[in-house]
C-alpha cells in the first residue's frame with residue numbers, strides 16, 4: 001500500500017498553518033475504506049490513524065473520532081495509487097491444547113493480519129480468545145498441536161516467547177501481573193534497550209531514557225511517580241491496564257495484542273487508553289484486540305471484526321458485525337457462518 005507523505009503534501013500545498021490541525025484522508029479503493037491521519041502541530045510525523053468506511057464520510061465518524069480537532073481540522077480525500085497488502089501475521093489451522101490436562105482449546109484458527117489493519121476478536125466466554133492470544137506469544141500453559149503461524153515472514157512457533165517480543169509482538173494480558181522488587185522504570189528501560197539492541201540501535205543512556213519515558217507517560221496520561229513504583233505492585237485494575245499501554249508505547253510493536261484492555265477502565269481511562277493506542281498506530285503496524293464491548297471498538301475503529309466460537313474463527317466482518325452480535329447474540333451469528 002503506497003501512502004503519500006501527508007506532511008510533505010501539506011507543506012507542498014502551503015497549508016500547514018499555526019492553530020490548525022490538518023487531517024488528511026486516504027482512500028483505498030479496493031477496500032472501500034478511508035483512513036484519516038491527523039497531524040498535531042509541530043509533529044514531524046503523522047501519529048494517529050484509523051480506518052472508517054467510506055459511507056461514513058465526511059462528517060459523522062470523523063466528528064466522533066476526532067472531536068478534539070473538529071473546529072480546526074481540514075480534511076481532503078487523496079486517492080492512493082496502489083493497494084498492495086503486506087501480511088504481518090498469518091495463522092493457518094492453528095490447534096493448541098492445555099499442557100496440564102491435555103484438553104484441546106483451539107481447533108483450527110485461521111487469521112491473516114496485514115500491516116495497518118485493526119482486528120477485533122469477540123466471542124462468548126470460554127470460546128478460546130485469550131488462549132489464542134497467549135498461544136501467539138508462547139505462553140507455557142499451552143502446547144501447539146497443529147497448524148502454523150508466520151510473523152513477519154518467520155515461523156513464530158519456532159521462537160521463544162522472549163524472541164517473539166523482541167521481534168515486535170506485544171501482548172497486554174487480561175490480568176497483568178505484578179513484578180515485586182523491580183521498578184517500572186528499570187523494567188521499561190531494560191526491555192526497551194533489549195529491543196533497541198535487537199533492532200541494531202544503540203542503547204539509550206539514563207538521561208535519554210528519562211526524557212523518552214516522560215514523553216510516553218504523557219501519551220498515556222500517567223503521573224511520573226508510577227515510574228518509581230514496582231511493576232504493577234499495588235496498582236488498581238485500571239492503573240495496571242494503563243501501565244500495559246505505557247509498556248506498549250515504550251517498546252513499540254509491529255503487532256500489539258490487547259486482551260480486554262477495556263475491562264475495569266472508567267470512561268476517562270478508556271478514552272486515554274484508546275487515544276494512546278490510536279497515536280501508536282501507523283500504516284506499518286497492526287492491532288489485534290479482544291473485547292466484549294462496543295465502546296472500545298467505537299474508539300479504535302477495527303477494520304475487521306471476528307467472532308470466535310469453540311476454538312475457531314466462526315465469522316468475520318467489519319464493524320457492522322457488532323450490531324448484528326448485539327441484536328442476535330453469538331449463538332445466531334456463529335451458526336450463520
Ligand SMILES: Nc1ncnc2c1ncn2[C@@H]1O[C@H](COP(=O)(O)OP(=O)(O)OP(=O)(O)O)[C@@H](O)[C@H]1O
Pocket residue numbers: 098100105123124125126127128129130131132141
Ligand atoms: N491454563 C488453563 N487451565 C485450564 N483451563 C484453561 C486454561 N486456559 C484456558 N482454559 C479453558 O479454556 C477455555 C477457553 O478459555 P479462554 O480464556 O481462552 O476463553 P475466552 O474466550 O478468552 O473467555 P472470556 O471471554 O471469558 O475471557 C475455557 O474453558 C477455560 O477454562
